[in-house]
Amino acid sequence: MSSIYLLKSRFQSLLRPLVRRLAAAGVTANQVTLAAAAVSIALGALLFFVPRPALFLLLPGWMFLRMALNAIDGMLAREFGQKSALGAYLNELADVIADAALFLPFALVPPFGWESVGAVILLASWSEMAGALGPMVGAPRCYDGPMGKSDRAFLFGALGLWLGLAGTLPGWLAWVMPAAAAAIALNLINRVRSGVRQASSSR
Numbered sequence: 001m002s003s004i005y006l007l008k009s010r011f012q013s014l015l016r017p018l019v020r021r022l023a024a025a026g027v028t029a030n031q032v033t034l035a036a037a038a039v040s041i042a043l044g045a046l047l048f049f050v051p052r053p054a055l056f057l058l059l060p061g062w063m064f065l066r067m068a069l070n071a072i073d074g075m076l077a078r079e080f081g082q083k084s085a086l087g088a089y090l091n092e093l094a095d096v097i098a099d100a101a102l103f104l105p106f107a108l109v110p111p112f113g114w115e116s117v118g119a120v121i122l123l124a125s126w127s128e129m130a131g132a133l134g135p136m137v138g139a140p141r142c143y144d145g146p147m148g149k150s151d152r153a154f155l156f157g158a159l160g161l162w163l164g165l166a167g168t169l170p171g172w173l174a175w176v177m178p179a180a181a182a183a184i185a186l187n188l189i190n191r192v193r194s195g196v197r198q199a200s201s202s203r
Helices: 003-022 029-049 055-081 085-108 114-132 150-167 173-203
Strands: none
Touching: 003 055, 029 055, 029 085, 055 085, 055 150, 085 114, 085 150, 114 150, 114 173, 150 173
């Protein structure tokens, strides 16, 4: 399944010089993970409690920066000997919590609502769980799409940009959240199938 995630290797190549400098400065993967989660939660809280359309303009820039930070923490862990059990937990949990914090404000934005946005948040958490369970059955961590983490970041960043510039979202966009939820449900199925298939082929 196609996904923005497929661009990850090129993105990492661009970031590698910065990652080397961060490692030399003593920055750790876990510090980057926690910093990204903290800013995401703070931004999500700001947009939820002060839901002014203009503030949603912060979202697309942060979504892009957060994707960069997610790539950076992984590169620090893999390429600079910083892998750890704690880091694995932080990486998975922080992403799910940060996604929920950043998506939740849209429940207050017409034409969306609690049901549709809640479904996206719930299914996204299940999707990431399905991907993370791969190593438990002897398969790699699964990132199958559609509507994986990078795709969701692009979607909500684009909605934030639209809302921030226009002040409101048109009513016909109500279909976006159900469509995203359906795509994430397919994503979940694909990740389970991929994990089972790869686990079976490795035996």
